[in-house]
Amino acid sequence: MNNEYNGHVIWSQVDANMHLRHSAYADFAAQARISLLNELGLDFSVFQKLQMGPILFREELQYLREVGINDQIKILSFLTKAKADGARWSIRHDLYRGDGVKACIIHVDGAWLDLRKRKLTGLPEDVATKFMEVTKSEDFELLG
Template sequence: MSTVYEGQVIWSQIDANMHLRHSAYADFAAQARIAMLDSLGLDFKSFQKLRIGPILFREELQYLREVSINDTVKIHSVLTKARQDGSRWSIRHEVFRGDGTKAAVILVDGAWIDIAQRKLATLPQELSEKFMGLPKAEEFTLE
C-alpha cells in the first residue's frame, strides 16, 4: 500500500528535448511528500507552529521512461526506512505515466530540522506516531 499523488505535466516542466525536465521529477516527488504529510495533519501551519520542517540529505533519481507534456503522472510513495521515533527516514517515490508505465524511481533520505536553531529535531510524540503510520514498503526496516 502507498499514498498516491496525481498531477499533470505542464509547459514549464518541459525541457528542450520536449519531455519532462530532470528537476520536475524532484518537484513532483516533493509535492507528493508534502501532500502525504498534509494528510497526517503535518501541514505548513503545523510546521510553522512547531518551528520544524522536513529536510533532505539525499535525493536519487532513476529515469526509466520519458514523460511528455499534458501527460498525467501518479506518484506512489512509501516509507522504506526510519528510526523508531521517525526522526530520520527514507521514502521511495515511484512515478508512473498516465498509461501506467513506470517512468522514474526517486529515493530520498531525510529528517526534521528545528528552523530556529538550525539543528536536527524530532517531532512531538503524537505526530511522530502519525508519521510512523505512513504506508511502508515490503522491505521497510527500522534503524
C-alpha cells in the same frame, strides 16, 4: 492511508527535448511528500507552530522512461526506512505515466530541522506517531 499523488505535466516543466525536465521529477516528488503529510493532518501550519521542517540529505532519481507534456502522472510513496520516533527516514517515490508505465524511481533520505537552532531535531511524540502511519514499503527497515 492514501499514498497516491496525481498530477499532470505542464509546459514550464518540459525541456528542449519536449519531455519532463530532470528537476521537475524532484518537484513532483516533493509535492507528493507534502500531500502525504497533509493526508496525515501534518500540514505546514503544524510545522510552523513547531518551528521545524523536513530536510533532505540525499535525493536520487533513476529515470526509466520519458514523460511528455500534458501526460498525467501518478506517484506512489512509501516509507522505506525510519527510526521508530520518525526522526530519520527514507522515502521511495514510484512515478508512473498516464499509460501505467513506471517512468522514474526517486529515493530521498531526510530528517527534521529545528528552524530556530538550525540543528537536527526529533518530532514530538504525537507528530511522530502520525508520521509513522505513512504507507511502508514491503522491504521497510526500522532503524536503530
